[in-house]
Amino acid sequence: MRWSLFLLALAVTLVFGNANATNAKPWDLIISAKFEQAQVEVGQNPILIGIIVDQKGSPVQDVDVKIRFVGESVTTKTDKDGKFQYEFSIPKEGMFDANISASIKNLKGMGKATIKIGNGITTSGDLYYESDFERTIKNDTYKSLKQKQYQKYIEAKNNRLEKLSESAAKKLIIEEKRSISEQKKLSEVNKTKPGEGVYSVEKQQQYITKIDPRIRNMTKAQMEYTRQIHEQAKYFMNKTLENGGTVKEAKKA
Incomplete structure (x- = not known):
């Protein structure tokens, strides 16, 4: 008899359980x-x-x-x-x-x-706990539980602030190192500024070796191009003078 009642109860549970599963809300948003x-x-x-x-x-x-x-x-x-x-x-x-x-x-x-x-x-969490939290939970039934949650919040906030401070300190150190590096680089460039004039190949090479490696090839190419233009201009000036032209005409050439 007991087994019959148990099996009947089990059958009812399975039937209604399946019915509930079948009728699970497919319309939830x-x-x-x-x-x-x-x-x-x-x-x-x-x-x-x-x-x-x-x-x-x-x-x-x-x-x-x-x-x-x-x-x-x-x-x-x-x-x-x-x-x-x-x-x-x-x-x-x-x-x-x-x-x-x-x-x-x-x-x-x-x-x-x-x-x-x-x-x-x-x-x-900051906004919730900092809006007079102690007063709002004074007569709260779940005061003990909420105070435990509040303690967890304080610990999490302190950890967050500590990590932020460490991150800010590291960022400051990196910025300082970068600034020092830029200043050194600028100082070296200022020391090696060639200024105006015509330079020998030897002096040009000395200047090239002292500048930033990242712009060395580009600078060298520009200086070589300028040297070529200067040599061409000098050649045409001499030709004009040799052919009886004036200095003014030679400069225009």
Whole structure:
């Protein structure tokens, strides 16, 4: 008898379990959203764009779209193509998430998009915990749990700031080394500036060996070209003078 009841219960579970699996909501909404630009400057309004489709991939019109972004909550609707768009005005800088929920009749969906504003490191967690956190959880049933989460947030923030400081220090050292290198290079170039005049092949070679190797071949070619022009001009001047021409005519030649 017990086995019969057990088998009956198992059969009922399997039947209704399969029925629930078969009736799993194929109409849940799928939200694809992003910001037009992954990063914007402070003062530049971030624009969130997205599209909502059903499980078949068909756009859904007139969906109520609720967006929470940096303490602001707004509502908009999808157009005939299932698309939505919203422009925010955020004066803060940092990395922020836009949490999106959508519903129409019995259809629901959720999504998220992330953007970086400016070069700061403020996060959504910073805004939440720094907005009088201790006062807001004073009589909260989950105070103990939230305080543990707050402690984790503080540790993560300190680690983030430490890494940022290390990164900034390394960047500063690299910039200083680069600046010193550029100054040395400029100093060497200034020492070897040939100035105006005509140089012998020997002096030209001495100058070439002292300049930056990256521009050595190009400089050498330019100087050789200039030397050739000078030699040609000198040849035609001498020819003009030999043929009885004046100095003025020789210079024009």
